[in-house]
Amino acid sequence: MAKPVQIEVWNPNGKYRVVSTKSMPGTRWINLLIEQDCRLEICTEKKTILSVEDILALIGDRCDGVIGQLTEDWGETLFSALSRAGGKAFSNMAVGYNNVDVEAANKYGVAVGNTPGVLTETTAELAASLSLAAARRIVEADEFMRAGKYEGWLPHLFVGNLLKGQTVGVIGAGRIGSAYARMMIEGFKMNLIYYDLYQATRLEKFVTAYGQFLKASGEQPVTWKRAASMEEVLREADVISLHPILDKTTYHLVNKERLAMMKKEAILVNCSRGPVIDEVALVEHLRENPMFRVGLDVFEDEPYMKPGLADMKNAVVVPHIASASKWTREGMATLAALNVLGKIKGYPVWGNPNSVDVFLNENSQPPAACPSIINSKTLGLPVSKL
Numbered sequence: 001m002a003k004p005v006q007i008e009v010w011n012p013n014g015k016y017r018v019v020s021t022k023s024m025p026g027t028r029w030i031n032l033l034i035e036q037d038c039r040l041e042i043c044t045e046k047k048t049i050l051s052v053e054d055i056l057a058l059i060g061d062r063c064d065g066v067i068g069q070l071t072e073d074w075g076e077t078l079f080s081a082l083s084r085a086g087g088k089a090f091s092n093m094a095v096g097y098n099n100v101d102v103e104a105a106n107k108y109g110v111a112v113g114n115t116p117g118v119l120t121e122t123t124a125e126l127a128a129s130l131s132l133a134a135a136r137r138i139v140e141a142d143e144f145m146r147a148g149k150y151e152g153w154l155p156h157l158f159v160g161n162l163l164k165g166q167t168v169g170v171i172g173a174g175r176i177g178s179a180y181a182r183m184m185i186e187g188f189k190m191n192l193i194y195y196d197l198y199q200a201t202r203l204e205k206f207v208t209a210y211g212q213f214l215k216a217s218g219e220q221p222v223t224w225k226r227a228a229s230m231e232e233v234l235r236e237a238d239v240i241s242l243h244p245i246l247d248k249t250t251y252h253l254v255n256k257e258r259l260a261m262m263k264k265e266a267i268l269v270n271c272s273r274g275p276v277i278d279e280v281a282l283v284e285h286l287r288e289n290p291m292f293r294v295g296l297d298v299f300e301d302e303p304y305m306k307p308g309l310a311d312m313k314n315a316v317v318v319p320h321i322a323s324a325s326k327w328t329r330e331g332m333a334t335l336a337a338l339n340v341l342g343k344i345k346g347y348p349v350w351g352n353p354n355s356v357d358v359f360l361n362e363n364s365q366p367p368a369a370c371p372s373i374i375n376s377k378t379l380g381l382p383v384s385k386l
């Protein structure tokens with residue numbers, strides 16, 4: 001028998017039983033569920049990462065849907081338990097879903113939701129922050145000040161990299177990668193080189209138009225290039241930001257050999273998933289190349305860092321906070337709740353997961369649809385005509 005876990009209950013007499021494995025920001029998501037006759041149980045266990053056993057205990061014998069977190073292992077065990085409990089809906093409170101075995105969910109007919117779009121700009125802003133922090137050595141300089149080491153201005157003190165006119169490399173130019181590229185190009189007049197499996201047409205058009213605008217203003221125009229290989233980006237770019245999904249094709253995409261291809265003074269930023277970089281190789285590379293710098297939001301074995309990383313002055317590290325703005329986190333909670341609610345109520349799936357703003361307007365009722373269901377095609381779910 002699974003050990004009971006602590007919960008807080010909302011609307012105890014609700015018809016549908018929905019479980020959230022964590023308390024999430026805001027109250028809109030709670031209100032949307034209870035207004036639609038859900039009994040909501042929020043896990044209040046004082047434990048950062050719940051185990052599969054904890055979640056089994058939360059699912060219990062009857063459960064219509066679960067809102068879960070990217071730290072949880074959603075595979076065969078949990079989807080079979082949810083299906084046995086009568087559940088047909090799960091949503092990650094995240095856009096990334098590498099913690100979810102979608103094939104196992106398909107096997108049990110469970111819809112899997114995620115939260116695209118609402119976190120695009122927030123995540124791109126953190127990637128831009130890490131790029132700047134690494135380029136201008138902000139963390140090292142801050143530590144120096146606080147340690148009382150500043151004795152006066154010096155020509156060599158914390159000299160870093162100028163971004164203007166340099167090349168920004170983006171690997172994975174999807175929603176977040178493209179938003180980041182625009183920030184760096186528009187903000188710092190950097191040239192772009194990107195690698196993606198698909199052409200980023202809108203991004204290319206933006207850079208072309210911005211380049212023309214700069215030229216017309218008598219400034220040096222910015223340029224773009226779609227690289228034929230990832231290696232081309234690594235060799236040419238001065239700042240490289242990683243934004244692909246994590247899957248078998250992107251695991252250790254940046255390894256020892258590829259690190260060696262990068263410029264000695266390059267900056268590498270990762271706000272995607274930790275295992276996209278071979279972190280042991282990265283620590284070695286940072287140690288051997290003191291002018292090479294990284295900004296990391298994600299780590300291979302979260303919450304841990306590989307040995308040696310914490311000692312590296314040329315690394316800026318933050319704890320997976322790229323989507324952590326109030327508006328975004330409340331919006332993620334809303335989208336996750338509406339994915340689960342929509343499936344329970346038999347609503348169709350929203351036609352365009354890249355355009356979910358209509359679900360986020362606090363002043364109007366959200367459409368009767370699931371904002372984003374990853375396996376909707378496999379499960380044959382209808383698409384909304386709204």
Ligand SMILES: NC(=O)C1=CN([C@@H]2O[C@H](COP(=O)(O)OP(=O)(O)OC[C@H]3O[C@@H](n4cnc5c(N)ncnc54)[C@H](O)[C@@H]3O)[C@@H](O)[C@H]2O)C=CC1
Binds near residue numbers: 117171173320
């Ligand atoms: N650090 C954080 O807090 C956050 C991390 N993320 C991560 O960022 C990822 C991307 O999110 P979005 O931009 O919304 O997704 P997206 O699906 O819009 O973009 C991903 C892009 O990666 C490309 N891609 C896939 N495989 C590739 C490969 N082998 N080589 C090069 N490109 C490849 C895809 O074609 C796509 O354009 C998420 O899957 C998630 O893991 C997302 C939000 C916050």
Ligand SMILES: O=C(O)C(=O)CO
Binds near residue numbers: 070093095097322323
């Ligand atoms: O959404 C995601 O994929 C995250 O990593 C957290 O926002």
